Amino acid sequence: MVSENLNIFIKYNEENKDFPNVHTMAEHIKVTLEKGEFCWGHFTKTKFSRNKTGLWKMRTSILDEQFEKKIITFVFFYSRNSKELYVGKLEGYYDREYPDINPDIKELIPKYYHSRIGKIKKGIEGQMRSYAFVRVSNLKKIDFNDTQYIYNYKGTVDTIGEEKVLECKGMASLLYVNLDENFYNDIKKKVMNVNNLQNDLNNLESSEDKDNQFNIGSLNTGELIPESMKIKRNAAKGNNLDKKSTKRNYDEENKKNGKLGEAGELLVINAEKKRLLKKGRKDLIKDIVHVSKDIGDKAGYDILSFDVDDKGNKIEKYIEVKTTEYGINTPFMIEESEVNFSRINSDKYYLYRVYNYNKKTGDADSYIVKGNIDKKLELSNKTYIAYFKNEN
Known part of the structure; x- marks a missing residue:
């Protein structure tokens, strides 16, 4: 049975041409090890005609309701190139400007993309910039095959569980998803008992081509x-x-x-x-x-x-x-x-x-x-x- 509760699924690239010397997840893990949590910025190409700011309000209203009911909401991070899957507990979400005026939140964002947050300014059209942020705790690496228990949410209750998340067509890199109930309960136990995050970081850093x-x-x-x-x-x-x-x-x-x-x-x-x-x-x-x-x-x-x-x-x-x-x-x-x-x-x-x-x-x-x-x-x-x- 698939739960109606909503969660977030983010697709990312471990290496990015805008930041050639950086490994995305490794940098966020480093922040987690230091601060206990991290803030993930989700990017889009800058266009004033598409001045995206924050997560979709039709979906965040559901997330807000889950927060009020103390229902644990998860964020999944799926690496396109390395086929790795991470999950953490959603602690909050923010629009593009919020971290720039809140130093405590900005500290949770890896420094390498601090220059890509905040208000859009003239002269930077076409640049990849963060339009929304999710604050995440209890990050843990899980089995990539667990994606089979994650379903794309199409917006109506009667379609829940119809489409597995990796079967979803289109270019969207941030999706709202439902979870198999048994999987949700299993993940809840794992996420609330985080360990070996330092090992995950070491494995990420050592997995680069030795040459x-x-x-x-x-x-x-x-x-x-x-x-x-x-x-x-x-x-x-x-x-x-x-x-x-x-x-x-x-x-x-x-x-x-x-x-x-x-x-x-x-x-x-x-x-x-x-x-x-x-x-x-x-x-x-x-x-x-x-x-x-x-x-x-x-x-x-x-x-x-x-x-x-x-x-x-x-x-x-x-x-x-x-x-x-x-x-x-x-x-x-x-x-x-x-x-x-x-x-x-x-x-x-x-x-x-x-x-x-x-x-x-x-x-x-x-x-x-x-x-x-x-x-x-x-x-x-x-x-x-x-x-x-x-x-x-």
């Missing part, structure tokens, strides 16, 4: 622009730039993958922590921010670190990291926005070029470019390939 793992070792930090460096000035500049050749010969493919870039950033973060320890400023380590991961890749730099002046005052360091498995002479891609940021913040800007990265050991070498990139590198096109300028 795509980039280890983190030690970084040999070199001097500011090595004096001994020899740079070949060749035809890969200016209007003669062969874009296909550039992607094939340099590190653009690794940039798209994202994992190599993140490995380089983690190496630099570790090096910055060691530097601050040597300076006797352990207190500043906690303030280091992995900007590209926690905030996004549009800030103009990857890491916010710190230094101290002669009087011991705290000074910000904006660090951009460019990583390659190849040698010291390998050119690299750099965006116009990053170059502009270095011009505006030249006194605080540092470009760490990480090279000779060894995927097995995680070790690499590096050198540093401080200040305005435009004055120290040979740049061509709006997405630049960078060479050192020949001073002779």
Whole structure:
């Protein structure tokens, strides 16, 4: 027998092109382990003609009634690509603006998509943004085959139990569902007795293709622009730039993958922590921010670190990291926005070029470019390939 009580079924992608270095469920589990619950933002493509906000009121009126009667309502999370199924207890739901003005709720949302919540602003049409949020506790992984006990709710009592949720046609990624009563009671026992969530996180993080793992070792930090460096000035500049050749010969493919870039950033973060320890400023380590991961890749730099002046005052360091498995002479891609940021913040800007990265050991070498990139590198096109300028 199928229950008339309503629940929520969310389809999601474990990896998303908008956030290439992020695993969706793993990030929400991390919040759960820290806070005891999490808030999940459901996305839609931004259009002012479709200014969606919040869950469908015809369905939330039923959810509200269930809350009043103290009927436990569940949220299911179905991973399209990995065929995994999670379930948790629904604690609340909110429209697109609510978390932005309620810090306690915003803290339950993984930081990597904080920039995609709140009111729609001009200039971001087409961007995927969260239009509704569900707050969930007692998250637990369950058997994927349990989807056979979950039914799409079509809106009328006489159709309940007609269509299994994965047989539902259409593009909807958030569905309202009914559950087999025996399954509902079984899930209620499991969800209210949550355990092994840390194991679920470990399994998620270790399930990535081993060939795509980039280890983190030690970084040999070199001097500011090595004096001994020899740079070949060749035809890969200016209007003669062969874009296909550039992607094939340099590190653009690794940039798209994202994992190599993140490995380089983690190496630099570790090096910055060691530097601050040597300076006797352990207190500043906690303030280091992995900007590209926690905030996004549009800030103009990857890491916010710190230094101290002669009087011991705290000074910000904006660090951009460019990583390659190849040698010291390998050119690299750099965006116009990053170059502009270095011009505006030249006194605080540092470009760490990480090279000779060894995927097995995680070790690499590096050198540093401080200040305005435009004055120290040979740049061509709006997405630049960078060479050192020949001073002779």
